Amino acid sequence: MDENGKPHYAPYTPPAGGWGAARATAKILLEQSVVGKGSRALLAMNQPGGFKCPSCAFPDPSKKKLLEFCENGAKALATEATKKRVTRALFEQYTVTELMARSDYWLEEQGRLTEPMRYESATDRYVPVSWEDAFSMIGSHLQALDSPDEAEFYTSGRTSNEAAFLYSIFVRAYGTNNFPDCSNMCHEPTSRGLPFSIGVGKGTIVMSDFDDAEAIFVFGQNTGTNSPRMMSNLVHARKHGVPVVVVNPMPERALIRFTEPQDPVQMATLGSTAIASEFVHIRIGGDLAFVKGMMKALFEREAAGETVLDRAFIAEHTAGFEAMRDEVMTQDWAAIVRISGISEEQIRRIADIYAKSNATVICYGMGITQHQKGARMIQQIASLLMLHGNFGKPGAGIAPIRGHSNVQGDRTVGIDEKPTPAYLDRLRAVFGFEPPREHGHHVIDSVKAMIAGTAKVFIGMGGNFVHAVPDTPITYEAMRRLDLTVGITTKLNRGHLVHGRDALILPVIARSEIDRQKTGEQFVTIEDAMSNVTPSKGVLEPASPDLLSEVDIVCRMARATLPDSVIPWESYSEDYGLIRGKIAEVYPEIYADFPEKIKDPKGFHLDIPPRRRVWPTASGKANFLIMPGLDIDSPVDDPAMLRLSTIRSHDQFNTTIYSNSDRYRGIYNDRMVLFLAAAEREAHGLMSNQKVTLETVSTDGILRRVEGLTLVDYPMPRGAVAGYYPELNPLLPLNHFDDISGTPAAKSIPVRLLPFDAERKETADAA
Numbered sequence: 152m153d154e155n156g157k158p159h160y161a162p163y164t165p166p167a168g169g170w171g172a173a174r175a176t177a178k179i180l181l182e183q184s185v186v187g188k189g190s191r192a193l194l195a196m197n198q199p200g201g202f203k204c205p206s207c208a209f210p211d212p213s214k215k216k217l218l219e220f221c222e223n224g225a226k227a228l229a230t231e232a233t234k235k236r237v238t239r240a241l242f243e244q245y246t247v248t249e250l251m252a253r254s255d256y257w258l259e260e261q262g263r264l265t266e267p268m269r270y271e272s273a274t275d276r277y278v279p280v281s282w283e284d285a286f287s288m289i290g291s292h293l294q295a296l297d298s299p300d301e302a303e304f305y306t307s308g309r310t311s312n313e314a315a316f317l318y319s320i321f322v323r324a325y326g327t328n329n330f331p332d333c334s335n336m337c338h339e340p341t342s343r344g345l346p347f348s349i350g351v352g353k354g355t356i357v358m359s360d361f362d363d364a365e366a367i368f369v370f371g372q373n374t375g376t377n378s379p380r381m382m383s384n385l386v387h388a389r390k391h392g393v394p395v396v397v398v399n400p401m402p403e404r405a406l407i408r409f410t411e412p413q414d415p416v417q418m419a420t421l422g423s424t425a426i427a428s429e430f431v432h433i434r435i436g437g438d439l440a441f442v443k444g445m446m447k448a449l450f451e452r453e454a455a456g457e458t459v460l461d462r463a464f465i466a467e468h469t470a471g472f473e474a475m476r477d478e479v480m481t482q483d484w485a486a487i488v489r490i491s492g493i494s495e496e497q498i499r500r501i502a503d504i505y506a507k508s509n510a511t512v513i514c515y516g517m518g519i520t521q522h523q524k525g526a527r528m529i530q531q532i533a534s535l536l537m538l539h540g541n542f543g544k545p546g547a548g549i550a551p552i553r554g555h556s557n558v559q560g561d562r563t564v565g566i567d568e569k570p571t572p573a574y575l576d577r578l579r580a581v582f583g584f585e586p587p588r589e590h591g592h593h594v595i596d597s598v599k600a601m602i603a604g605t606a607k608v609f610i611g612m613g614g615n616f617v618h619a620v621p622d623t624p625i626t627y628e629a630m631r632r633l634d635l636t637v638g639i640t641t642k643l644n645r646g647h648l649v650h651g652r653d654a655l656i657l658p659v660i661a662r663s664e665i666d667r668q669k670t671g672e673q674f675v676t677i678e679d680a681m682s683n684v685t686p687s688k689g690v691l692e693p694a695s696p697d698l699l700s701e702v703d704i705v706c707r708m709a710r711a712t713l714p715d716s717v718i719p720w721e722s723y724s725e726d727y728g729l730i731r732g733k734i735a736e737v738y739p740e741i742y743a744d745f746p747e748k749i750k751d752p753k754g755f756h757l758d759i760p761p762r763r764r765v766w767p768t769a770s771g772k773a774n775f776l777i778m779p780g781l782d783i784d785s786p787v788d789d790p791a792m793l794r795l796s797t798i799r800s801h802d803q804f805n806t807t808i809y810s811n812s813d814r815y816r817g818i819y820n821d822r823m824v825l826f827l828a829a830a831e832r833e834a835h836g837l838m839s840n841q842k843v844t845l846e847t848v849s850t851d852g853i854l855r856r857v858e859g860l861t862l863v864d865y866p867m868p869r870g871a872v873a874g875y876y877p878e879l880n881p882l883l884p885l886n887h888f889d890d891i892s893g894t895p896a897a898k899s900i901p902v903r904l905l906p907f908d909a910e911r912k913e914t915a916d917a918a
């Protein structure tokens with residue numbers, strides 16, 4: 152990969168997928184020097200008896216394929232199985248200050264971490280530390296705090312059910328509910344918003360529903376890049392004449408035209424499938440206006456005597472219909488069209504597709520969740536589905552497309568800063584300690600606590616917290632004031648370099664690797680985005696003999712911190728089956744007989760009551776909820792304001808950058824770009840490929856700027872601009888988040904364009 156190649160920009164016109172994807176898969180295996188090893192591992196990925204792909208949370212298909220992986224799953228695996236190693240030699244060569252000057256891409260390219268390291272301030276270097284000393288350091292820091300609430304325990308969604316469950320027990324036994332979690336920046340609006348509508352905060356579909364659907368909607372999700380295996384389902388649907396409606400401000404290539412790498416005929420004939428039967432070129436945050444427009448079209452047709460709603464379902468299963476309809480009918484078409492950016496004609500046409508379909512699936516991603524009213528927007532999507540009885544029948548339901556492979560599972564097994572009293576009572580009964588009752592911190596709260604100086608210790612179970620959260624420079628400063636930061640990770644990342652007075656890097660065995668414990672080789676489990684729990688067992692030798700498993704690390708942190716604990720920590724790390732036994736005891740409704748049931752290599756499905764038309768809401772019904780107005784973001788009084796959406800490229804996994812290119816969007820060797828419509832650029836009097844500065848329209852007096860971004864002409868809607876996460880996180884204010892869930896509104900940052908001033912950038916860089 153060529154980090155220093157010359158940037159260039161050229162629209163990508165072939166279909167996505169196809170041989171381009173096959174070539175990219177081969178290339179990454181070559182670059183990481185793992186062609187033989189990587190290919191062997193790819194054969195075991197997502198197969199019974201093998202391990203689950205470490206990339207996204209999309210489930211395995213209902214019908215088996217020989218190879219079940221995608222280009223981006225292969226990238227995730229190749230970089231995990233890489234031959235490259237970070238040893239103590241790297242830390243002897245570079246001080247932390249010197250490493251800070253390197254790019255995220257360079258840090259990732261150094262390879263797998265191999266032994267525990269401790270920060271030494273006298274030399275500004277990481278030096279080797281024994282595991283024993285590392286754990287006693289954690290134990291003494293945690294014991295020394297005035298209150299357990301001064302520690303923050305982060306989780307990223309690659310962590311297994313077993314490790315996450317034990318981590319949540321350890322942290323609660325220690326005495327806090329401070330569980331900032333990557334989910335807080337991701338599908339938290341689903342977890343917190345959807346229960347008010349249908350009683351659960353999870354998706355309601357299973358894979359076969361894609362086959363039975365008569366219409367599929369994809370809102371705000373870049374499927375071809377972020378859950379590529381779902382492309383097979385969309386291709387299948389289109390080949391069977393099922394309409395696919397894509398709602399997105401960016402015409403993402405794979406959602407327009409795609410060649411299925413799993414289809415030998417299409418590959419051989421260079422054929423492809425048109426995916427979007429309707430592409431809805433929505434304005435950023437225009438989704439509510441669009442959905443209300445669809446509803447209004449349906450209500451108007453019903454008033455005119457047509458049968459377009461499932462009246463029997465509404466009568467038997469729902470509450471609040473009339474009030475919701477009355478509110479929607481107050482919205483006038485002109486405002487709906489202006490705010491969504493979509494013509495009344497197209498909205499009516501799509502409402503007709505919806506009305507004709509007897510079974511509709513609506514999928515959505517970060518384009519919906521990461522807004523100031525993301526959770527409320529998801530409730531409106533649920534309402535739209537309810538209008539036609541699209542819950543509890545084959546081919547229908549709501550499908551939040553989750554991110555990290557086990558982000559949903561981690562939440563299910565206790566990573567939750569707002570635990571319910573019933574759950575805490577069960578913990579007490581099963582483990583015999585009194586858990587803390589007070590709610591803890593989510594991500595935003597935890598950063599605020601660091602800024603306020605009330606947080607002292609940060610422990611990161613996976614992930615790259617500093618680069619995932621908003622307000623990068625402010626967070627850097629806050630984290631540097633901590634007493635201790637701990638990164639439990641596979642790869643070197645920014646989080647290890649922006650550290651507290653004391654700091655530890657604890658390297659772990661990865662998902663694809665063999666996990667040997669006292670009772671033999673262990674497997675773990677994960678829960679995918681459709682609530683299937685499946686086993687995952689690594690097949691590769693660990694990257695180094697000096698790695699520990701996440702489970703083992705949790706147990707040893709617990710023993711070092713809670714020497715008097717009556718919980719048999721040691722036995723759990725020796726036999727993960729015992730952990731599953733405890734999960735079954737704490738969650739008998741969904742996890743009864745877990746150790747037995749998981750013997751089926753295909754796993755099992757966790758009960759989702761709305762699939763049975765049972766609604767665990769306060770009213771016992773599915774609720775139509777009122778969301779006034781047409782905006783999912785607060786208005787900003789500035790005529791020059793643009794809405795910035797911070798998105799992923801095709802060659803990154805969150806904060807991990809595989810290359811600086813983004814093939815399907817035609818970007819090569821550059822990540823400091825801004826996608827903007829040519830007309831919008833001209834209206835601002837700017838030239839194509841000109842460098843500019845972006846500044847947040849802030850309300851708190853803090854200056855937030857990113858300098859030197861290159862403008863790339865792109866078919867964006869009016870008032871919209873897009874650029875890459877995490878580079879643009881300095882523009883995302885900590886106080887810009889979803890009002891129900893606290894999820895940062897990373898898709899709707901109010902910004903203005905300024906001329907680029909190289910001198911100003913130099914001054915800022917030097918500071």
Ligand SMILES: Nc1nc2c(c(=O)[nH]1)N[C@H]1C(S)=C(S)[C@@H](COP(=O)(O)OP(=O)(O)OC[C@H]3O[C@@H](n4cnc5c(=O)[nH]c(N)nc54)[C@H](O)[C@@H]3O)O[C@H]1N2
Pocket residue numbers: 206207208223337370371372373374376377378398399400401403433434435436437438515516517518519553554555796797798799800801803804805898
């Ligand atoms: N290869 C790869 N796979 C991944 C990840 C990765 O980084 N790389 N990350 C994983 C994780 S943790 C997650 S959460 C998922 C993320 O997967 P996605 O949800 O696809 O996340 P984003 O790339 O942020 O893109 C969101 C999409 O929303 C669109 N969008 C932006 N604003 C709006 C809006 O106002 N309305 C609508 N309708 N659309 C909008 C953008 O144009 C973009 O297509 O993927 C997971 N899988």
Ligand SMILES: Nc1nc2c(c(=O)[nH]1)N[C@H]1C(S)=C(S)[C@@H](COP(=O)(O)OP(=O)(O)OC[C@H]3O[C@@H](n4cnc5c(=O)[nH]c(N)nc54)[C@H](O)[C@@H]3O)O[C@H]1N2
Pocket residue numbers: 307308309310333334336337338517521554555612613614615616618619620639640641642643644659660661662701797798799804805806807876877879880883897
């Ligand atoms: N502006 C903006 N900000 C965003 C987003 C956005 O769209 N825009 N998206 C948000 C979303 S959806 C998410 S999910 C977060 C992601 O936030 P995180 O989950 O914190 O970030 P990742 O980049 O996925 O974490 C990568 C690191 O995880 C470690 N790792 C990898 N595999 C393993 C493993 O098996 N075990 C352990 N212990 N460690 C491992 C590696 O060291 C790697 O460097 O970012 C959020 N931030």
Ligand SMILES: [Mo]
Pocket residue numbers: 333336337338553554555
């Ligand atoms: Mo995510």
